[in-house]
Amino acid sequence: MMFALIAAAAAVAAPAPPAPPTQAEHAARGQRCAALAKRTPDKAMEEARAWASSGGGIAARQCLGLAQAALEQWPAAAATFEGAAKDAQIAQDPVAVILWMQAGNAALAGGESARAGLAFDRTLALPGLSKEMKGEVHLDRARAAVDTGDLPAARDDLAQATKLVPSDPLGWLLRANLARRMKDLPLAFSAIRQAAQLSPDDASIAYEAGNIAAAAGNMADARAAWTKAATSAPDSNAGKAAALALRGGEAKP
Numbered sequence: 001m002m003f004a005l006i007a008a009a010a011a012v013a014a015p016a017p018p019a020p021p022t023q024a025e026h027a028a029r030g031q032r033c034a035a036l037a038k039r040t041p042d043k044a045m046e047e048a049r050a051w052a053s054s055g056g057g058i059a060a061r062q063c064l065g066l067a068q069a070a071l072e073q074w075p076a077a078a079a080t081f082e083g084a085a086k087d088a089q090i091a092q093d094p095v096a097v098i099l100w101m102q103a104g105n106a107a108l109a110g111g112e113s114a115r116a117g118l119a120f121d122r123t124l125a126l127p128g129l130s131k132e133m134k135g136e137v138h139l140d141r142a143r144a145a146v147d148t149g150d151l152p153a154a155r156d157d158l159a160q161a162t163k164l165v166p167s168d169p170l171g172w173l174l175r176a177n178l179a180r181r182m183k184d185l186p187l188a189f190s191a192i193r194q195a196a197q198l199s200p201d202d203a204s205i206a207y208e209a210g211n212i213a214a215a216a217g218n219m220a221d222a223r224a225a226w227t228k229a230a231t232s233a234p235d236s237n238a239g240k241a242a243a244l245a246l247r248g249g250e251a252k253p
Contacts, residue, residue: 074110
C-alpha cells in the first residue's frame with residue numbers, strides 16, 4: 001500500500017513533458033534562422049545544427065542550406081537542400097518544391113550545371129510554384145542548359161520564361177543572346193527590343209543590342225549601342241566589354 005502511495009505521489013509530482021512547438025512557432029524559428037543566415041551565416045549554421053539535433057527536421061536543414069549558401073559552400077548547400085527535398089517529398093511536405101529550387105540554384109552557383117538541371121527538373125515536376133516562380137525556374141534551367149551545351153533545351157526554357165514572366169528584362173536579354181548565338185537574328189532583334197523597353201538604361205542590354213546589330217552587319221548601330229553601354233556603366237562587365245568591342249569592332253560571344 002505504501003509503495004502504491006509513493007508511486008502515485010511521484011506520478012503527481014513529475015513534471016509534464018514540454019509541449020512540442022506549434023506549427024506557427026516552428027515557422028517563426030525558421031524565419032529567424034533564415035534572417036540570421038543573411039546577417040551572420042556562421043551563427044546560423046550553429047543554430048541550424050542545434051535545431052536539427054533537437055528535432056528541427058526539414059526546416060532546420062533548410063536553414064543549414066541557406067547558411068552554407070551564404071558562405072558560398074555551394075556543393076554542401078546543394079547536398080543539404082537535395083537531402084531535405086527528398087525527405088520533404090516522402091513526407092508530402094509542399095516545401096519540397098522550394099527545396100529543389102534552392103538545390104538547383106546552389107548547384108548552378110557552384111558550377112555544377114548538370115546537377116542544377118536535374119534539380120530544376122524536379123522543381124518543375126512538382127505543384128506549388130506561382131507563375132512568376134515557375135518562370136524564374138525555367139530561366140535558371142536555361143542557364144544550366146547553356147552551360148552543358150544543350151542550346152535547344154535552353155531556347156525552349158527561355159521561351160517559357162518570357163511567356164510566364166514577360167516583365168523580367170533578364171529573360172528577354174538571355175533569349176536575345178541565345179538567339180544570336182543560334183543565328184536566329186529575327187528572334188534576337190525582337191527579344192532585345194523587349195528587353196530594352198523594360199530596362200532602357202541597362203548596359204548589358206545595350207551591349208547585347210550592339211552584338212546583334214554587328215552580327216547582322218549593321219556596324220553603325222552596333223557602335224552606337226556599344227557606346228551607350230560603355231558610357232552609361234564604364235566600370236561594369238558589360239561596359240568594359242562594350243569598350244573592347246568598340247576598339248576591335250567585333251561582337252563577343
